[in-house]
Amino acid sequence: MSTDTPHARVIDSDEGKRIEYLADGPTTTQFDLQQIPKLNVTQEMLRNSGDDPETWLMYGGGYRQQRFTTAEVISPENVSDLSLEYLIEVPKEQRGKLEGTPIVVPSDPPIMYQTNAPDVVRAVNARSGEIIWEYQFAPKEQEKAPLLCCGSNNRGAAVLGGTLYMTTLTADVVAINRYTGEQKWVYNSAPTGQGYSATWAPVVYEGSILNGSAGGEYGVQGFIESIDAETGEREWRTSMLPPEQWIGDAWKNGAATNWMTVTVDPDTDTLYANVGNPGPDVNGIVRPGPNVYSNAVVALDVTNGDVNWYFQESQHGWWDWDASAPPVVFETEVDGEQRKVVSHPGKTGWNYLLDAQNGKLYERSREFCEHLNMWHLPQDNLEDTPWIMPSADGGSEWNPVSYSRATGNVHVKAMNYPSKFQWDPVDEWEYPSTYLGGNFTVYPAMEDPGPPPEQWSQNLAIFSAVNPETGEVVWQDEWEQFALGGSMSTATGLTFVGNGAGEFIAYDSETGERLWQYQFDASINASPMSWYDPAVGKQYVAVQAGGGGLRSVKDGNEIGVFSLEQ
Numbered sequence: 190m191s192t193d194t195p196h197a198r199v200i201d202s203d204e205g206k207r208i209e210y211l212a213d214g215p216t217t218t219q220f221d222l223q224q225i226p227k228l229n230v231t232q233e234m235l236r237n238s239g240d241d242p243e244t245w246l247m248y249g250g251g252y253r254q255q256r257f258t259t260a261e262v263i264s265p266e267n268v269s270d271l272s273l274e275y276l277i278e279v280p281k282e283q284r285g286k287l288e289g290t291p292i293v294v295p296s297d298p299p300i301m302y303q304t305n306a307p308d309v310v311r312a313v314n315a316r317s318g319e320i321i322w323e324y325q326f327a328p329k330e331q332e333k334a335p336l337l338c339c340g341s342n343n344r345g346a347a348v349l350g351g352t353l354y355m356t357t358l359t360a361d362v363v364a365i366n367r368y369t370g371e372q373k374w375v376y377n378s379a380p381t382g383q384g385y386s387a388t389w390a391p392v393v394y395e396g397s398i399l400n401g402s403a404g405g406e407y408g409v410q411g412f413i414e415s416i417d418a419e420t421g422e423r424e425w426r427t428s429m430l431p432p433e434q435w436i437g438d439a440w441k442n443g444a445a446t447n448w449m450t451v452t453v454d455p456d457t458d459t460l461y462a463n464v465g466n467p468g469p470d471v472n473g474i475v476r477p478g479p480n481v482y483s484n485a486v487v488a489l490d491v492t493n494g495d496v497n498w499y500f501q502e503s504q505h506g507w508w509d510w511d512a513s514a515p516p517v518v519f520e521t522e523v524d525g526e527q528r529k530v531v532s533h534p535g536k537t538g539w540n541y542l543l544d545a546q547n548g549k550l551y552e553r554s555r556e557f558c559e560h561l562n563m564w565h566l567p568q569d570n571l572e573d574t575p576w577i578m579p580s581a582d583g584g585s586e587w588n589p590v591s592y593s594r595a596t597g598n599v600h601v602k603a604m605n606y607p608s609k610f611q612w613d614p615v616d617e618w619e620y621p622s623t624y625l626g627g628n629f630t631v632y633p634a635m636e637d638p639g640p641p642p643e644q645w646s647q648n649l650a651i652f653s654a655v656n657p658e659t660g661e662v663v664w665q666d667e668w669e670q671f672a673l674g675g676s677m678s679t680a681t682g683l684t685f686v687g688n689g690a691g692e693f694i695a696y697d698s699e700t701g702e703r704l705w706q707y708q709f710d711a712s713i714n715a716s717p718m719s720w721y722d723p724a725v726g727k728q729y730v731a732v733q734a735g736g737g738g739l740r741s742v743k744d745g746n747e748i749g750v751f752s753l754e755q
Contacts, residue, residue: 195282196325197307197358199341200334205407205623207334207382208307208341208358210327215363217370219322224314225368226296230348232395236455242721242728243295248345248390249589250718252453253518256591256677260721262728263753264681268695268705274729274752275318279305284746287735288674289345289390290589291748293720294367302348302367303748305733306341306388308357312370315729316722318750322370326357333382335359336621338406340738344450344715345390347398349418354398356387362400362416376421378402384409384621389450393418394491401447405465405511408442408624413451413462413489427494429464429482439476442624444468445483449587452516453491454529454545460491461518461531461545465511470581471567472507472612472626479504484512486533486541488548498548502535507567508610509581509629510536514675517592517599521658523551532657534590534601536583537563542657554660557653558584558603561644567610567627576642580608581629582740589675589716591684593698598654598663600676600684600698604740605651605667607632607642634671634740652676652686654701664701671740675716677730687713687732689742693749709734711745726755 196212230246238244239251242260250256263271279287286306293315294300301315308326313319335358347354353367359381364373378400379385384407392399398416402409411429416422429445445464452461467476467483482496484503489496503510517532529545540554561578568574582604590599612627632638641647650672654663670689678684684698691709696702714737719730730751736744 196327199337206337208337209334210331212325212327214329215324215326215372217322217324219370221321222369224298224319224321225300225312228294228296229350230294235349235393243723245293245718245720247292247347247392248290248450249515252394252455254452254515254589255517255519256589256675256716257594258677258719259680260719260728261681262721262755263679263683263730265683265697265704267753268683271705271751271753273707274750277303277313277318277748279746281746283309284735284744286341286737287733287746288342288714288737289733290716290718291731292346292348294348297724299720299722302346302353304343304346304355306343308343310346310353310355310365312367316725324365324370324372326363328359335382335386336384336404336407337386338404342388342738344388347391347393349393352418354391354393354418356389356391356400358386360385360387362391362398364421374421376416378414389448392451392453394453397424399451399460401451403446403448405444405446405448405468406470406623406625408468408620409444409446410441411444411446411464413447413494415494425494427489427496429487431481434481436478442468442620443476443480443483449513450515452518454518458491459497460489461516462487462489463512463515465513466506466509469615469624469626470509471610471629472615473505474612475615475626480506484510486512486516486531486543500541500543500548500550502537502541508577510579510584513587514585515589517590518545519592521597523658532592532599534585534599536579536585538579538584538603540599540601540655540657552658552660554655554657555662557601557655557662558605558651559645561607561642567612569612571609571611571628571630574609574611576607576609578607578645580604580606580631582631586673588673591676591678593678593684595680595682596698597656597658598698599657600678600686601653601655602672602674602676602686603651603653604671606649607645650688654698666701670742673714673737673740677717677719679719685717685730687715687717687734691734691743693732707749707751709745709747709749711747712736712742714741727752
């Protein structure tokens, strides 16, 4: 059961695509609220999420973004018995907008909170699939419609106490009563209609909401901020464009947005941010220097926003190679000593292993996607520009990786196709409007692409297991369709992932053998998750299958939930 009335639509404008809301203010549709047990989600529960098999309380499973479940019911020996428990269908007007990861609060029954665009969240009985309430955001007074880069996406929610938190395409954060679906307050992070938006799942830590910024294609100013989770008031904000480290005034429209979910190490109160491209994207002439902190992993003190260190994967970028995927924190052996590290897969097609305390590079992996003419500068016309790989999409786009504690490997989904890049003057550019500083093409998603490069395999995506300590690519599976979204690994040695062809696959984490597969009728541009329900003795696995805003092969409107009984 769900609502059928559209509350928003995407429209074309001279400045780019915009989201137009059709309702005056938010709406909540309630069904059977008695199904949600009263349970205060505490900071201790959040800290243990990622280790507790009964919970998945945040986007990456836990603060360290390992996307790993300790539930042990489903294993390589019995995964062939995994079956579909139920399907949730979202309204047809929300097709093609399912890039999120649900969260699950442990109770009897467990409650799932599932989001999708445009700005929708539902409370679901995670045992039966019954929708309990549905919330649709819309501003009370619509000003200029927000600009959107890559679709009207939403990737998830956060929870604390009895409150749910979600970002919106208007660059707001909304607080919602998780029992009733009613809005409590709205925090606006940036001027509506000025290029800023929000699509990521926020993180709640020690009573604060950790929030970022999107809009790097529109000349905005990137930032990371902390918001009081009770009042919705800003606590601190840190610019990702430090003027003293830029030349001239280029920082004023320098982008460096943080448009995907951040990572936190609660042991050290450190926030690890994943920062995007400088602006304009492909004209580096107007922004000399390394363009700090663009295309970087940035470590901040979560209590005050002070920057501890940063590591740029692509200085002075010309190719839109954001460092956008969530970093992953874990401990491993480096040079014979046990160290806490940050692992990050770049759009550059390499995985970087960094010291969590100071950002020192320990290992850059072998390439996990094909490389061709890398670092070749854009020309002033596409005809004279060679094919370049990775493309403007990457490499690892925003795709969250999973870290398998069973094998020590990270599992990376990569785009694998070429681009051509052309730079253009920006003398006549006016804010806010598209600020690419040129053009880039993506093969074959373009008109008259011509022949592809002979060196390219023509596989559009690759899924890899990478040993972050040694840099070795342990195994790979090549796919023929575009593929966004991430993976999830289990304590029993499985890794789940979906692809653009709608295949939802369970691999042996160690060998890469396909052990189980389910065929959806739409692309999977989302990341799976899992939980164990002790009252019924079942482990569940959930994934959204509906395509997404970028490179979706086939759109749809389903959330699939699978189970296996103990």
